[in-house]
Amino acid sequence: xxxxxxxxxxxxxxxxxxxxxxxxxxxxxxxxxxxxxxxxxxxxxxxxxxxxxxxxxxxxxxxxxxxxxxxxxxxxxxxxxxxxxxxxxxxxxxxxxxxxxxxxxxxxxxxxxxxxxxxxxxxxxxxxxxxxxxxxxxxxxxxxxxxxxxxxxxxxxxxxxxxxxxxxxxxxxxxxxxxxxxxxxxxxxxxxxxxxxxxxxxxxxxxxxxxxxxxxxxxxxxxxxxxxxxxxxxxxxxxxxxxxxxxxxxxxxxxxxxxxxxxxxxxxxxxxxxxxxxxxxxxxxxxxxxxxxxxxxxxxxxxxxxxxxxxxxxxxxxxxxxxxxxxxxxxxxxxxxxxxxxxxxxxxxxxxxxxxxxxxxxxxxxxxxxxxxxxxxxxxxxxxxxxxxxxxxx
Amino acid sequence: xxxxxxxxxxxxxxxxxxxxxxxxxxxxxxxxxxxxxxxxxxxxxxxxxxxxxxxxxxxxxxxxxxxxxxxxxxxxxxxxxxxxxxxxxxxxxxxxxxxxxxxxxxxxxxxxxxxxxxxxxxxxxxxxxxxxxxxxxxxxxxxxxxxxxxxxxxxxxxxxxxxxxxxxxxxxxxxxxxxxxxxxxxxxxxxxxxxxxxxxxxxxxxxxxxxxxxxxxxxxxxxxxxxxxxxxxxxxxxxxxxxxxxxxxxxxxxxxxxxxxxxxxxxxxxxxxxxxxxxxxxxxxxxxxxxxxxxxxxxxxxxx
Numbered sequence: 001x002x003x004x005x006x007x008x009x010x011x012x013x014x015x016x017x018x019x020x021x022x023x024x025x026x027x028x029x030x031x032x033x034x035x036x037x038x039x040x041x042x043x044x045x046x047x048x049x050x051x052x053x054x055x056x057x058x059x060x061x062x063x064x065x066x067x068x069x070x071x072x073x074x075x076x077x078x079x080x081x082x083x084x085x086x087x088x089x090x091x092x093x094x095x096x097x098x099x100x101x102x103x104x105x106x107x108x109x110x111x112x113x114x115x116x117x118x119x120x121x122x123x124x125x126x127x128x129x130x131x132x133x134x135x136x137x138x139x140x141x142x143x144x145x146x147x148x149x150x151x152x153x154x155x156x157x158x159x160x161x162x163x164x165x166x167x168x169x170x171x172x173x174x175x176x177x178x179x180x181x182x183x184x185x186x187x188x189x190x191x192x193x194x195x196x197x198x199x200x201x202x203x204x205x206x207x208x209x210x211x212x213x214x215x216x217x218x219x220x221x222x223x224x225x226x227x228x229x230x231x232x233x234x235x236x237x238x239x240x241x242x243x244x245x246x247x248x249x250x251x252x253x254x255x256x257x258x259x260x261x262x263x264x265x266x267x268x269x270x271x272x273x274x275x276x277x278x279x280x281x282x283x284x285x286x287x288x289x290x291x292x293x294x295x296x297x298x299x300x301x302x303x304x305x306x307x308x309x310x311x312x313x314x315x316x317x318x319x320x321x322x323x324x325x326x327x328x329x330x331x332x333x334x335x336x337x338x339x340x341x342x343x344x345x346x347x348x349x350x351x352x353x354x355x356x357x358x359x360x361x362x363x364x365x366x367x368x369x370x371x372x373x374x375x376x377x378x379x380x381x382x383x384x385x386x387x388x389x390x391x392x393x394x
Numbered sequence: 395x396x397x398x399x400x401x402x403x404x405x406x407x408x409x410x411x412x413x414x415x416x417x418x419x420x421x422x423x424x425x426x427x428x429x430x431x432x433x434x435x436x437x438x439x440x441x442x443x444x445x446x447x448x449x450x451x452x453x454x455x456x457x458x459x460x461x462x463x464x465x466x467x468x469x470x471x472x473x474x475x476x477x478x479x480x481x482x483x484x485x486x487x488x489x490x491x492x493x494x495x496x497x498x499x500x501x502x503x504x505x506x507x508x509x510x511x512x513x514x515x516x517x518x519x520x521x522x523x524x525x526x527x528x529x530x531x532x533x534x535x536x537x538x539x540x541x542x543x544x545x546x547x548x549x550x551x552x553x554x555x556x557x558x559x560x561x562x563x564x565x566x567x568x569x570x571x572x573x574x575x576x577x578x579x580x581x582x583x584x585x586x587x588x589x590x591x592x593x594x595x596x597x598x599x600x601x602x603x604x605x606x607x608x609x610x611x612x613x614x615x616x617x618x619x620x621x622x623x624x625x626x627x628x629x630x631x632x633x634x635x636x637x638x639x640x641x642x643x644x645x646x647x648x649x650x651x652x653x654x655x656x657x658x659x660x661x662x663x664x665x666x667x668x669x670x671x672x673x674x675x676x677x678x679x680x681x682x683x684x685x686x687x688x689x690x691x692x693x694x695x696x697x698x
Contacts, residue, residue: 131530131561
């Protein structure tokens with residue numbers, strides 16, 4: 001099915017949806033880099049305010065805003081952060097320096113972004129003295145927009161505004177241009193260092209160039225590549241949607257389920273080993289870690305207006321039908337039907353993933369195992385429909 | 395106050411890597427390499443890199459950042475570089491000529507001490523790392539002279555220490571043989587073979603307005619505070635003899651002709667100077683692509 005049908009043709013609504021997805025992409029990248037999920041948005045708010053203080057034109061301000069939002073997006077593509085990466089500490093550190101370049105490559109493929117955005121992402125970690133990443137540009141070779149994002153990131157990562165301005169001052173002439181530090185200090189004293197959250201500059205997104213659906217699929221594909229399971233989201237979304245149709249799920253719930261199926265793995269993005277490799281999908285031992293990943297992903301989605309409806313689905317995917325799951329210990333109909341469907345869809349995909357192993361060990365078939373979990377882990381009705389679907393080859 | 399030149403062009407190694415990858419090039423030669431941080435980046439991404447330059451300190455820095463696969467600077471070795479060692483007699487007046495003009499007395503003493511300590515290091519790799527790291531200190535001091543109240547005061551040895559630790563982290567092997575040479579452009583092009591040749595030729599008369607931070611560091615390395623860049627370029631292809639437009643064009647033609655054996659030619663230029671090089675390149679290789687993300691960052695990509 002096509003997600004986000006309710007948007008209609010109003011370009012502002014489409015742009016708002018795109019903007020939300022970009023925020024989600026940046027947040028997932030932040031988690032992959034070991035940062036707080038909301039860091040990108042905070043950096044963007046500070047950078048946009050500082051850019052306005054510096055009287056940047058609208059196009060550059062929008063590029064700075066989205067570059068700040070997406071500053072860590074490259075974390076999903078970075079080989080040193082990929083699941084199962086086995087690199088020496090020195091080499092991994094060098095490769096991590098390439099996160100901005102990988103983010104720039106990803107941004108260059110999102111046609112809706114303002115033109116300068118990709119290169120601001122590329123150079124947002126460059127240092128004034130030439131010791132930054134990835135290109136080791138120095139002095140006025142670094143675009144001022146990229147320095148603004150860098151300053152905002154330094155400030156946003158500090159423990160409080162006073163610490164932030166002290167960190168900025170300490171980096172003058174090394175990480176940040178001295179003139180920029182002077183301007184930042186003036187901005188700090190003018191605004192009090194806590195800018196108001198502004199509306200994202202959605203009017204600068206070209207919503208005719210990228211659809212929300214394709215951007216969502218793009219993010220999900222990067223997430224799957226990061227986890228080393230290419231195409232996972234496509235498979236899970238297909239299974240989930242089939243089950244949703246058979247179980248006559250409401251249209252709005254199907255949309256939420258579609259988003260949840262693509263982004264549910266965001267919660268475990270920072271873990272070294274993916275969920276499906278750590279645990280068999282049907283063991284009780286996995287409840288805790290799965291619930292924790294679900295909680296993180298739900299918190300990320302709940303913060304983003306147009307993805308909020310998927311948060312409840314993702315957050316409840318680790319609940320067990322018999323009430324022994326986590327985080328709420330909800331049972332039966334207290335678990336949203338979309339979440340029950342998502343849980344079965346994920347298990348189907350993961351059982352398929354382990355199929356070769358199971359055949360080799362001459363254990364029971366995936367379908368038999370799924371059926372055994374009906375009534376305890378899964379909703380029996382959903383399992384019945386899933387089994388019927390899988391048995392007739394659909 | 396000393397005038398520090400504005401950067402007139404930008405070389406982005408990550409973009410260069412994308413260009414090389416798009417053409418399946420796995421090795422590159424850069425005969426005008428300058429500060430070889432871009433070659434260091436390409437090296438980390440598996441490209442076999444070879445560089446050449448006429449300024450010796452660039453080549454020494456290349457020994458540390460490009461050729462060197464394993465040699466690092468441990469804390470004890472850094473300590474032996476950044477401070478005076480007891481019992482050793484240092485040429486502390488070596489850079490006295492710069493005192494008051496460019497630097498303070500303390501800074502000039504440190505320049506003499508560091509010169510002596512670096513010259514006594516045990517390997518080319520360590521020497522290269524130290525030369526590059528100390529250049530960063532040198533640049534910091536010159537910037538500090540421009541913005542005395544905006545930049546923190548950091549003790550020379552502490553500043554040198556932090557830059558050395560930072561530089562040392564860039565050492566990693568790529569399991570290829572990477573080289574740098576102290577040679578003119580035509581020698582470098584002629585003696586090496588690679589999938590791609592990367593050229594960032596100097597502008598006409600570039601040596602007249604060369605960046606102070608570049609030639610002064612060569613003066614430091616040569617232990618000659620009166621060194622001039624014209625002297626270093628005196629017999630080179632792009633030296634004084636190419637100051638006229640037609641002799642400069644002739645120099646560019648000879649470089650492009652010498653590059654005939656390279657399947658891929660990438661020339662970095664700017665909007666201001668593209669007119670000088672594009673016709674020459676198009677004449678030699680009709681298959682020319684122009685990648686121009688910014689006026690100061692244009693790549694001419696020519697295939698056979």
